[in-house]
Amino acid sequence: MRLLRIVALGLAGALAAGLGAAEEQRTLPAPHTKAKLICHDCHQKEKPTSAAVPDEACMVCHGDYPAMKALTKDAKPNPHGSPHDPILCTECHRQHKPPVVKCLECHEGKFTFKIK
Template identity: 85%
Template sequence: MNPRRIAALGVLGLLVAGICAGQERPLVAPHAKAKVICTDCHQKEKPTTAAVPDEACMVCHGDYPAMKALTKDAKPNPHASPHDPILCTECHRQHKPPVVKCLECHEGKFTFKIK
């Protein structure tokens, strides 16, 4: 095998290994701007699952009553669900587009813009 091909395969191997090990995924702009890192939310140095406990969100964003108060002017208030508590990550998903969990059962009844 020629030396260039060996070098190219070596570089490719390192890139693949780095991607698999680091698995960097983009964050939403406010979290990226605040320099949030994986361990801030996942509470593990090298998370292997997408699981994020609500307590991790509450460190920066406050607890359920604080979020309800923050969005009190929204009609309806998305944090004042009669189904409380709904986990933060049910709607706010950092590595995927957000969803409005309410619309799974109440289709067409609400209009929310998730931040």
């Protein structure tokens, strides 16, 4: 029942944000669903009307920028060790759309990352 609520709230948020039909169908990634997150947990609003999520909402569970840089320290190059820090979490990790590697917009072909 809770999963149905999460999906319903996610769809309502997507519709309110004016997202495309394919994106309206996208549910949260499995770890967020398993954690029983609801829209408010990330959007910090009862009825979000946009896809905007403050980085602080990510940091509650995932840690701050230095923590993420330390967590991914063995990746070469470290995706969280950008000289352009801080890059907003949602620039790459987009929950209702496929993730992107923001670095590749300027550094095409120089990095190989799989975003989790």
